[in-house]
Amino acid sequence: MSIRLRGHHLLCLMTYVGRGYTPAFTANYDAIVARLDAGEPVRLVEGPDDVCAPMLGGGHHCLNASVTERDARARAALAGLFGGGFAPGDLIDLSAPRVAAMRAAFASGASRAACAGCQWTRLCDDIAAGGFRRVRLAGAAGDLSLPGDLSLPCAPRNRD
Template sequence: MTVKLRAHHLLCLLTYVGKGYSPAFTANYDKVVKRLGEGEAVVIVAGPDDVCAPLLGEPEPHCLRESAAERDRIAARDVGALLGRPIQAGDRLVLDAHKLAGMRKAFSAGLTRQACSGCEWSGLCDTVAASGFSDTYL
């Protein structure tokens, strides 16, 4: 089995500390992060993913907006540059401890944060990164 993630969620999961849009969203995110922590692979998807699932029943889910797709394009570019290979729909990744550490280091240094511009969670992510990612779930 694999966890379906859109590219910008590769960045979001680095700072996930159990906060989200709603209790259902957070409970679902907890399950996704648990699966990743147990070593389940990621498959990159275009559009809504396993994290987005609880929001898709809303009248106008932000997961379907062009702004989310643009975040994906930017995150794929930046994470791909970090990992030394393109990131696109269909790609599979295993987020082991070494890869996560490198991604967090780049995130803290601002190398992969362009996709975060304008995100309502950016302040929380700044705080989590500044704390050394100490309370993250993954």
């Protein structure tokens, strides 16, 4: 199994503290975080994903052009961090070192251009400025080895 995530939700995960659009959305997000922390990989997708699932029936913004543009900006911002080729279909393991590297990039602003226009930006800014206290995602404790510099985690796994 894998968790289907769109590009910008990889950034949202870095600052997720249990706040969301609705109680159902938050409960779903908490379940996704638990699966990620247990080592389940992410399958990068275009369009609505597993995080969006509770919101799809209500005409929410998941299908808006501005959101798909945010996904593209997030994929581009994270491509360098993941060794390029950050494309839909890729499988990505979110180990604790990778999550730490993504948070470092987020805190430094290296991946923040993707967040332009997001209604949650101020909350995420506060969480990053506070050292990511109370965030829910720890990252999988499985394979903690990471070749080279921790700021450049491994490339995504094959799409197979």
